Amino acid sequence: MKMLHEIAVTVNGDRFVEEVEARYLLVDFLRQRLRLTGTHVGCAHGACGACTVLVDGQPMRSCLMFAVQANGSEITTVENLSDGERLSPLQEEFRRHHALQCGYCTPGMLISATALLAENPRPTEEQIRTYMAGNLCRCTGYTPIVRAIEAASRRKH
Amino acid sequence: MKPPPFLYHAPESLEEVVALLAEHGGDARCMAGGQSLIPLMNLRMARPEVIIDLNRCRELMRIDRGQDSLVYGAMVRAREAEQSDETVTGCPLIPKALLHAGPIAVRNRSTVGGMLAHADRTAELPGVAVALDAMLVIASAEGEREVAATEFFLGDMTTAIEPNEMLKATRFPLASTGAYTEFFEAGVRQEGVAIAGLAAQVLIGESGAVEGIRLAATGVESAPVRLKSVEELLLGSKLDELLIAEAAKLGGSAVGPVDDPFVPARYRRRVTETFVKRALQGAVNQRNANV
Numbered sequence: 001m002k003m004l005h006e007i008a009v010t011v012n013g014d015r016f017v018e019e020v021e022a023r024y025l026l027v028d029f030l031r032q033r034l035r036l037t038g039t040h041v042g043c044a045h046g047a048c049g050a051c052t053v054l055v056d057g058q059p060m061r062s063c064l065m066f067a068v069q070a071n072g073s074e075i076t077t078v079e080n081l082s083d084g085e086r087l088s089p090l091q092e093e094f095r096r097h098h099a100l101q102c103g104y105c106t107p108g109m110l111i112s113a114t115a116l117l118a119e120n121p122r123p124t125e126e127q128i129r130t131y132m133a134g135n136l137c138r139c140t141g142y143t144p145i146v147r148a149i150e151a152a153s154r155r156k157h
Numbered sequence: 158m159k160p161p162p163f164l165y166h167a168p169e170s171l172e173e174v175v176a177l178l179a180e181h182g183g184d185a186r187c188m189a190g191g192q193s194l195i196p197l198m199n200l201r202m203a204r205p206e207v208i209i210d211l212n213r214c215r216e217l218m219r220i221d222r223g224q225d226s227l228v229y230g231a232m233v234r235a236r237e238a239e240q241s242d243e244t245v246t247g248c249p250l251i252p253k254a255l256l257h258a259g260p261i262a263v264r265n266r267s268t269v270g271g272m273l274a275h276a277d278r279t280a281e282l283p284g285v286a287v288a289l290d291a292m293l294v295i296a297s298a299e300g301e302r303e304v305a306a307t308e309f310f311l312g313d314m315t316t317a318i319e320p321n322e323m324l325k326a327t328r329f330p331l332a333s334t335g336a337y338t339e340f341f342e343a344g345v346r347q348e349g350v351a352i353a354g355l356a357a358q359v360l361i362g363e364s365g366a367v368e369g370i371r372l373a374a375t376g377v378e379s380a381p382v383r384l385k386s387v388e389e390l391l392l393g394s395k396l397d398e399l400l401i402a403e404a405a406k407l408g409g410s411a412v413g414p415v416d417d418p419f420v421p422a423r424y425r426r427r428v429t430e431t432f433v434k435r436a437l438q439g440a441v442n443q444r445n446a447n448v
Binding site: 002003005021022023025044045046049052055058059060061063064065066068069112115130131133134135 | 159160161162163164165167191192195196198199200208210212236259260261262263265266346347348
């Protein structure tokens, strides 16, 4: 018996009305149903942060939410950070500072860093490291990521 | 799609929640923030047949100021609890503990009630509840009952909540003005899973004697351990180096950790000892800075 629930969500400004099974994770809904594959699934149990998206402006792990729970919410994914032509200042600084190698963690990193800069436009290094602690990266050793966020925070002003 | 199928309810009132619990009993699990339950479901370690999602129950999302306490509805988000002015002034131990309770993306979703009802042995908030003698308000279709924190945590992920019940709210007593509060935690990373911790609230009076002291160790046994023997030793005494050393030693011997594949028991004992020492030194330092 497969029971479906109707949900209405706004993702990157577009409204979607879809039917989902209760056990459908938000991240799977974004990637498989909406084909927004920018958001990555790392561990699927909340350890790595690769799937971080903004739910009503707040960073949350989309592997630790069911799509049905996002009913009525506004979701922002990494696809929405640039206009499709030019990178956002944060993305540009990630590139300039080599803040990624394999890039698997990058969507989550960018979303968390975007939320950080919205909340605190001039964070200290310590504040950056604390805020970003939920996003794991196995390539960079984090320093280039911190530098990129610092650089983006300086550009905004 | 990771978890096995389940029946999903998202009631909008407490009345509906307890009615659903009465109907489904032990087959149902309440879902608060889901930051522990969903990983367990994704890993298929938990397979609830019915999920009662509390995320639409607005009445459970309030922080109310009682006469001498703050009452947190079960669905107050961790990040809201840690940032609200009422918490910071009335119950400063709570935000200090919650800084260790997972990264920000988790704390945006996790809840006060969920962290208490989940009762992980290394979780911070249960330690705070035991240290402060919080009262937990448990609801069912039959009505409400209150359980003291010391009687609420029964062991690993085991609490006094019966299958047809849910945690509705928690009452944390307000801290005395000027009390020293700190949460200490040992772990690989601040936001990661802890090895052991200590919730501490210490009030040193004008005379320099300890007028109030509350200590609870987390991660050392299957439920938080209130360090009553240390509290009794220090109450009414002036803290000096010798007494602090004695109290720390007593704290270490008051907990009964066991070896696990990662951490030997004696390490957890030493951590408790060290944290008691740091808490008492911190209280003295804070008082000296204010005199």
